[in-house]
Amino acid sequence: MDIAIPSQLDEVTRLLAGQPLLALALAALFVSILGGLLRAPLPLLGGFIKGLGNLGLLAAFLLTLAQFARFNTGFDLDIPQLGMERQSVEGRETRVPMARDGHFWITAKINGVERDFLVDTGATLTALAPATADAAHIEPPSVRRSVAMRTANGTVAADLVTIDEMRFGNIVARDLDALVAPGLGEQNVIGMNFLSRLASWRVEGRTLILVPNHPQPDAEV
16 A cells, blocks of 8 residues: 655645745644643643743734735735745746735835835836835925826825836836825835836736846846
């Protein structure tokens, strides 16, 4: 009789490697149960181990809440997105895997400041959160150009600004028009005015593939 346990363990290992929060929660649960079993013969040690397990469970819960808040409300707690695959460069292409929320997120440097961006093919222009614009020292021109922008909270006035440089993967865009609007909260968006500058872009399965006209050295972002 064939035993498939090794292959099943390998599948479980791969699953947990791609789901670090689940791995953290399971490890914390195991430690908490172990501590509970040890409390009778070794009260001090058992209580200490159980406390560690409970802290791990609390950490997993809080990190899960942080990711949910980021993906569903745009509220950014500046906590690393555990388990989110990063974009990579393969040949002339920058490849961006789909996140668990069903969207494509790109980590880019704006005038040297690193921020996350949601790729939105329904957005005409790239948009920056006010905090991102401030950090990247992007200010409206002396003669302000404002446009009306529709958001989930209604129509708001947005300033039209220029990004000196946006860089990620093997892609660099300079003098890129963008909007800065308070209605965005903490969310940054890459719009069609950026995508239209590329030689091509496409989605294959769960991967966004971006091909620049002039590939640059990998920005390691």
